[in-house]
Amino acid sequence: MASVQDPGPRGKRRKVIVTCAVTGSVHTPSMTPHLPITPDEIAQESIAAAEAGASVIHLHARDPQDGRPTPDPAVFMQFLPRIKQNCDAVINITTGGSLGMSIEDRLAAPLLAKPELCSLNMGSMNFGIFHAGAKISDWKHDWEKPYIEKTRDVIVSNTFNQIETFIERLGKGCGTRFECECYDVGHLYTLAHFLDRKLLEPPLFVQTIFGVLGGIGAHPSHLSHMRETADRLFGSDYHWSILAAGKHQMALVTMGATMGGNVRVGLEDSIYLGPGELAKSNADQVSKISRILAELSLDVASPAEARAMLKLKGGDMVAF
DSSP: OOOTTOOOSTTOOOEEOEEEEOSOSSSOTTTOTTOOOSHHHHHHHHHHHHHHTOSEEEEOEEOTTTOOEEOOHHHHHHHHHHHHHHOOOEEEEOSOOOTTOOHHHHHHHHHHHOOSEEEEEOSOEEOBOGGGGTTOOSOSSTTHHHHHHGGGSOEEOOOHHHHHHHIIIIIIHHOOEEEEEESSHHHHHHHHHHHHTTSSOSSEEEEEEESOBTBOOOOHHHHHHHHHHHHHHHTTSEEEEEEEOGGGHHHHHHHHHHTTOEEEESTTTOSEEETTEEOSOHHHHHHHHHHHHHHTTOEEOOHHHHHHHHTOOOGGGSOO
């Protein structure tokens, strides 16, 4: 069965959804001076990424004082309306949050904002970022080193019950659809379980994630295996996207794009633009992947085209 992302009629250029994950909860201020921290910085980076071609902006919030991840809806509301007022990109809010956040913490901002799209991890897992601080000796804030070190012994939790809670309260309750984040093959089968139960409706937006310590590795054969597995499980009921962590980002998302996928970049996933070169902005990464897509005779989807592809409710139906 053909998948949704097939090239289409001969001579018609395929549209690629470019997601930009602007700040995340993985990297810390000591890792790069270019990480957006304050609501002003997050808003500015998001708008610039949209102007560079991002169809979807994926967002976390940070404490404006020291950059630690925060679930505080009041912080989200300092940048969400500004982004919406200044660009037409689809706004995608995390439900993953960060280490130590409860499910109520993780639901607080999405339930208030009622966005078109939220991320949704398809399983509990080890999520190791402790190695990211190996070369840092001078930490800007006291929280940073303990935060990444505790990933040696903390599970990122998304049980079947938690996933169902997110689907019920956000999907059915708010009309929000999901960027279904799959860090390993088993997560695709978990997603198929919720599709089979009709708790999720097609088209799925399946974000396959490579190179996170604890998930599937960033190898071309794994990319092919995840694609083939998703094709077998979801047939024509999904749009495929690729995210690769750190140094693997551009190479693997480019490979995925040639195989029919959409792509995700941004400082949440990698703080680099090229080998040893820190990205100075999210827009730099969006511009780079947009140029690569153009060279591959692929077109970046506009926000309106992304909304149509993913069957989103529309930017006028959110609560910010």
